[in-house]
Amino acid sequence: MREFTIGKNDAGQRLDRFLSKAMPLLPPALLQKYIRIKRVKCNGSRCQRDQRLREGDVLSLYINDEFFEQPREDNLFLTLFQPKLDILYEDANILLVDKRPGLVVHADETEKVNTLINHIQAYLYQKREWNPKWENAFAPALCNRIDRNTGGIVIAAKTAEALRVLTAKIRDREITKKYLCVTLGRMSPPEGKLECFLLKDEGKKRVSVYRRPVPGGKSAATLYRTLETRGELSLTEAELLTGRTHQIRASFAGEGHPLLGDGKYGRGEVNRRYGETRQALYSYYLRFDFPTEAGVLEYLRGKEFQVRKIPFVEKYFARR
Secondary structure (H helix, E strand, C coil): CEEEECCCCCCCCEHHHHHHHHCCCCCHHHHHHHHHCCCEEECCEECCCCCECCCCCEEEECCCHHHHCCCCCCCHHHHCCCCCCCEEEECCCEEEEEECCCCECCCCCCCCCCEHHHHHHHHHHHCCCCCCCCCCCCCCEECCCCCCCCEEEEEEECCHHHHHHHHHHHHCCCEEEEEEEEEECCCCCCEEEEEEEEEEECCCCEEEEECCCCCCCEEEEEEEEEEEEECCEEEEEEEECCCCCCHHHHHHHHCCCCECCCCCCCCHHHHHHHCCCCCCEEEEEEEECCCCCCHHHHHHCCCEEECCCCHHHHHHHCCC
16 A cells, blocks of 8 residues: 655646556556545545545555556556457466457567557456566566567467477477468469578568578578469468568568568559558467477477468458
8 A cells, every 4th residue: 555645736636637647557447446446545535536636635545566666668568457368278388369460569669558468468467377576587478479460379478487498399390380361363383382582671671582592591481372262362371481581471472472461572553452451461370299398388289279260361262
């Protein structure tokens, strides 16, 4: 419990406005709830959110200490009163989330609060499974990441040991991930492997495709399978054999079959005709292969997971 005595400079303010300044991390909806359930008292009595404070009033706040801290990148999850997650699977060690397109996984120059990792940490904090005050170092972390405008399965580790195991399994290619995408035209042959070299331009945040090795370039290999073609659009499954930046998007574009909606590697006139502003790409399937020992995650060996719904599949390839 904390107490504030209202001074001359704060007198005349509404209670809720004063509290929002005193506790910058407390979400407005949660603040209103705490006032309503009497976790905020004025001079020992129940108070109203719109009452005016007077000099000498004593506010008693029965609210967690962390909400009184100053906002930092590592505690912004506290501002998410209602975390939004589409959870595919959860146990004591991991969380599998279907990330919606448009959501960034980590904070960047455009977004600090509304990120996937903040929603996950807020969710676990509100479940009382994790609190930064309990830990010396570990915080729930993402094991893989996907682009802002790509949707699909992201793995989060809830424990340090799970993070250690999953980091090794991803590095050693012991987890199979498959994607669905909408490509322009039909690949020939309809099934095969794309192999190329990708050179990343950090300034432009894009990669260039080469058929032969180039200085700084990295080899990329992608298995693909055409599932269905309707008109000029094909529903294609892709499996990454390497994990390079924009690998699927750049590799298909390099073959002359860019992804629908891709503003970086695609065809603007086609994207505008269909009204698509995000690449039609979804990480829809995951299997824990684990050919080697998996420690605390041994129970996941052979388990597979698939997302329930992919908007662009329903839009362009729904069964007639």
